[in-house]
């Protein structure tokens with residue numbers, strides 16, 4: 755038996771990891787190139803992109819550290835630099851006068867546009883998948899993100915399976931079996947969100963119930 759066949763299903767998992775690591779290399783490299791062109795570090799670029807993607811959400815140092823899986827001192831240092839460069843400003847929280855929130859300045863917002871857009875080469879690589887492959891890939895990604903979340907490696911992600919508006923498999927239509935209460939409409943696996951602006955977290959118990967129901971149907 756060849757080595758390739760002998761490794762069995764664990765070999766498939768290893769090859770998926772190898773593929774993901776290649777993509778991570780591209781993203782890291784691209785992050786450096788893009789950030790350098792903008793005169794900031796990749797971490798500063800990530801902070802700008804996060805603030806740009808959550809304009810309504812009060813984000814302080816701690817929350818940003820959790821969202822980006824960075825240490826608080828790292829985030830604090832980067833924010834001090836961004837404030838000094840006039841890209842971010844600190845404002846007092848309306849709900850808690852002692853807390854400080856971070857906002858993009860006008861110039862920071864303009865710069866964030868350059869850091870948030872997915873590079874064209876990555877978009878075209880994703881579009882190289884046919885519709886069915888994309889739906890399978892998206893569902894697999896949701897599963898991986900959920901596992902990482904359960905392990906405490908990433909915070910609760912703003913995706914459908916964590917959202918109080920999500921009801922899986924309530925319709926018989928196999929193309930659109932789920933219901934989004936926010937849209938008040940059926941949605942299919944192709945429409946599953948992994949970073950939804952309308953996300954509202956569900957209680958932990960409900961999250962578990964939804965996941966069991968979602969994951970059961972393969």
Ligand code: SF4
Nearest residue numbers: 914917920934936950
């Ligand atoms: S609001 Fe967004 S995250 Fe929530 S169920 Fe609807 S599409 Fe999914």
